[in-house]
Amino acid sequence: MEQSSKNRRRIIIAAGMTLVFSVSLVAGYADIMVFRPDAERPVGSRGIGVERGPILDRNGRVLALQTELYTVSAWVPYVRDPDTTAVELAGIMDRPVDEILDLLTGPRNFVYLQRRVPQRISDQITSAQAEGRLRGILLEPTASRTYPHGDLAAHVLGFVGTENRGLDGIEFMRDRDLFPTDGRPRADMLYGNQVVLTIDINIQQTADRLVRETLARERADSAMMVVLDARSGEVLAYSSAPTFNPNTYGSFPADARRNRPVSMIFEPGSVFKVFSLASALELGSTRDGDVFVTDGIYHPESWGSHRPITDIQNYGTMDLRRVMVRSSNVGVAYATENLTAQDLYSRLVAFGFGEPTNVGINGEEAGLMNPPERWTRRSLPTIAIGQEVGVTAMQIAAAATTFSNGGVLVAPQIVREIIAPDGTVLQEFERRPVREVISPSVAETILDYLHSAAQPGGTGVRAQIEGVEIAAKTGTAEYFDALTGTYSSDRFIGSTLALFPRENPEIIVYMVVENPQAEFIWGARVAAPVVAEMAEFLIPYLGIQRDGDRSVPLPEHFARELPSLPEMRSVMPDLTRLPRRVVSSLHSRDDISVEIEGSGWVVRQTPAPGTPLEHGMTVRLELE
Numbered sequence: 001m002e003q004s005s006k007n008r009r010r011i012i013i014a015a016g017m018t019l020v021f022s023v024s025l026v027a028g029y030a031d032i033m034v035f036r037p038d039a040e041r042p043v044g045s046r047g048i049g050v051e052r053g054p055i056l057d058r059n060g061r062v063l064a065l066q067t068e069l070y071t072v073s074a075w076v077p078y079v080r081d082p083d084t085t086a087v088e089l090a091g092i093m094d095r096p097v098d099e100i101l102d103l104l105t106g107p108r109n110f111v112y113l114q115r116r117v118p119q120r121i122s123d124q125i126t127s128a129q130a131e132g133r134l135r136g137i138l139l140e141p142t143a144s145r146t147y148p149h150g151d152l153a154a155h156v157l158g159f160v161g162t163e164n165r166g167l168d169g170i171e172f173m174r175d176r177d178l179f180p181t182d183g184r185p186r187a188d189m190l191y192g193n194q195v196v197l198t199i200d201i202n203i204q205q206t207a208d209r210l211v212r213e214t215l216a217r218e219r220a221d222s223a224m225m226v227v228l229d230a231r232s233g234e235v236l237a238y239s240s241a242p243t244f245n246p247n248t249y250g251s252f253p254a255d256a257r258r259n260r261p262v263s264m265i266f267e268p269g270s271v272f273k274v275f276s277l278a279s280a281l282e283l284g285s286t287r288d289g290d291v292f293v294t295d296g297i298y299h300p301e302s303w304g305s306h307r308p309i310t311d312i313q314n315y316g317t318m319d320l321r322r323v324m325v326r327s328s329n330v331g332v333a334y335a336t337e338n339l340t341a342q343d344l345y346s347r348l349v350a351f352g353f354g355e356p357t358n359v360g361i362n363g364e365e366a367g368l369m370n371p372p373e374r375w376t377r378r379s380l381p382t383i384a385i386g387q388e389v390g391v392t393a394m395q396i397a398a399a400a401t402t403f404s405n406g407g408v409l410v411a412p413q414i415v416r417e418i419i420a421p422d423g424t425v426l427q428e429f430e431r432r433p434v435r436e437v438i439s440p441s442v443a444e445t446i447l448d449y450l451h452s453a454a455q456p457g458g459t460g461v462r463a464q465i466e467g468v469e470i471a472a473k474t475g476t477a478e479y480f481d482a483l484t485g486t487y488s489s490d491r492f493i494g495s496t497l498a499l500f501p502r503e504n505p506e507i508i509v510y511m512v513v514e515n516p517q518a519e520f521i522w523g524a525r526v527a528a529p530v531v532a533e534m535a536e537f538l539i540p541y542l543g544i545q546r547d548g549d550r551s552v553p554l555p556e557h558f559a560r561e562l563p564s565l566p567e568m569r570s571v572m573p574d575l576t577r578l579p580r581r582v583v584s585s586l587h588s589r590d591d592i593s594v595e596i597e598g599s600g601w602v603v604r605q606t607p608a609p610g611t612p613l614e615h616g617m618t619v620r621l622e623l624e
Contacts, residue, residue: 053192057201069144070122078136159246191421198234207237218516226397228508230404262364265390269477272386279347282438285338298333306378324449333381341372351399397510404505406440462528467546469502474523494523543579574609598623
C-alpha cells in the first residue's frame with residue numbers, strides 16, 4: 001500500500017515536471033517569435049534553408065517560382081483580449097469572427113489560425129503588433145511554390161507538397177535539381193537550380209485555349225494536344241483537358257490531374273496507317289504506284305469465321321496514294337499482306353511503339369504492342385489499320401519525327417537546360433536521334449501521301465490552311481472496353497496528326513478528342529479543324545513563310561543555321577532580316593516593351609539601330 005502511494009507521487013511529480021517544461025518551452029518560443037526583434041530569432045525562423053529553383057519556358061519566362069507565405073498561430077495565454085483580437089484578425093484574414101474566437105477561447109494553449117497567408121496579411125498583423133495590438137499572435141514564414149500563370153502547362157509543371165518537394169510533373173522529375181538538399185538544417189541559404197523547359201509559353205497558351213474550347217464544344221470526356229519541333233523533338237506545347245491549377249491542386253479531382261498525353265493508352269485508328277504503310281514500303285511489301293483492286297471488303301479464306309475488314313464504301317481500284325487519301329482499311333490490308341508478323345512488329349517497335357518515349361514527364365506508359373506469338377490470323381492487317389494496338393499521344397507525335405528527319409526517329413524532350421544559380425549552364429539537352437527506321441525516300445513518299453490526304457477529297461482536308469502545305473492524317477477509333485473485351489458502339493476517339501510545311505517540316509501537331517458527344521465523332525471533324533487553328537497561329541508566330549509572302553533577302557548561311565538575337569545592352573542593335581521566332585524572345589525582357597506586327601521577317605524597326613536603350617522604351621518591329 002505504502003509502495004503504491006510512493007509510485008503515484010512519483011508519477012504526479014514526473015507529469016508536473018513535464019508540463020512545466022512544455023509550457024516553458026512553448027512560452028519561450030512565443031517570446032522569441034512575438035516579442036523579440038527579428039535579429040534575435042533563430043536562423044530557421046527567418047526561412048533560411050533551401051530556396052527551390054524556378055522553372056522557366058524556353059525564352060526565360062517564369063512558370064514556377066518560390067515565394068514566402070506565412071503561418072498564423074496563437075499562444076493563447078499571451079492573448080490579452082480574445083474578443084477584440086478575434087474581431088481584428090477576422091477583418092485582416094477575411095474569416096468569420098466566431099471561428100477565430102472559438103480557437104482563442106478553446107482548451108488549447110497553442111492553436112493554428114491560418115496557414116499559407118500572403119505577405120499582405122503578414123504585414124497587417126506586423127503593423128498591428130507594432131502598435132501594441134494582437135499580442136500572442138505568431139507569424140512563421142513558410143516557403144511556398146507559386147505558378148504565376150495558373151493552369152498554364154499544369155500537367156507539365158506538376159506541383160509540390162507541403163514540404164516544398166515535387167510530387168508530380170517536372171517538379172517531381174527534376175526535384176533534385178530544383179531542391180538540392182540532404183534534408184539537414186542549414187545555417188545559410190542554399191539555392192536550387194533553374195530548369196529551363198522546351199515549352200514556349202505563347203504556343204502553350206494557344207494550345208491550352210484550343211483544347212479547352214474543343215472539350216466544351218464537342219462535349220468530350222477529354223482532349224489533348226502535343227506540339228513538337230519536327231527536327232529537334234523539343235516539346236513546344238503539351239496540353240490536356242480537363243486540367244487543374246497547381247496553386248490549388250488539392251481542390252481538383254484526380255481525373256483533372258491525370259497526365260493524359262503520356263499515360264492514356266488508346267487505339268489510334270487510321271492515324272496508325274501512316275506508320276504501317278511506311279513499314280510496308282520500307283520492307284518491300286508494296287511499292288509507290290502499286291494498284292489494288294478492292295470491293296470494299298477484305299476477308300481471305302484462311303480467316304474462317306474472323307470478322308472481315310471493310311471500308312465505309314467500295315473505293316474500287318486504288319493506288320497507294322489513293323489508299324492514304326481515302327484512308328482505306330481494305331487498301332492497307334492488301335498493302336501489308338505480304339509482310340510477316342515479325343517484320344511488321346519489329347518495324348513498328350522501331351518507330352517507338354510499345355516502349356515509353358522518355359520525354360521526361362512522370363507516369364509515362366509504354367502503350368501496348370503484343371509480340372507476334374500472341375497475334376491471330378487477323379492481327380496483322382488489324383494492327384496495320386490501328387486496332388489491337390495501344391498508343392499514347394506522345395508516342396504518335398514522337399514517331400512522326402521519323403518523317404521530318406529523313407527516316408530517323410528523334411526522341412522528344414521537354415527539358416532544355418539546367419542552369420546553376422550563378423548562371424552556369426550545368427546541363428544542355430541536345431537533339432537525341434534514336435535510330436534510322438526508314439529510308440529518306442520512304443519518309444519523303446509518306447509526306448507526299450499525307451499532303452495529298454489534306455487536299456480536297458482527302459480525309460485531312462480540314463487541317464489545310466491557305467498558303468502553307470500541310471501533311472495530315474486523321475483517325476477515328478472505336479473505344480475498346482478492356483473489361484468486356486468488346487468495342488463500344490457509341491464511344492469513339494477522334495484524332496489528327498499534321499506536319500508542316502510539307503517541304504522540310506518544322507512542326508508536328510497531334511490532336512486527340514476522347515468520346516466527343518456533340519454533332520460529330522470523326523477525327524476529320526473534331527480534331528482536324530483544331531490542328532488548322534494551331535497552324536494558323538504557328539505560321540506567323542514562328543516566321544514560317546506562306547505562299548505569296550514577300551521575300552526578304554537573307555544571308556547565305558540562314559538556310560543552314562538559325563541566327564541568334566544580337567546583344568541588347570546600351571544601344572539598339574539591327575534586328576532587320578531576323579525571323580519572328582528569334583525576335584519573339586524579346587517579350588521576356590522586363591526593361592523594354594516590345595510590339596511585333598506582321599509575320600515572316602523583320603523589315604522595319606523603331607528605334608533605329610544605334611539608338612541608346614532606355615528603361616521602359618517601346619521597341620516596334622514590322623515583319624513581312
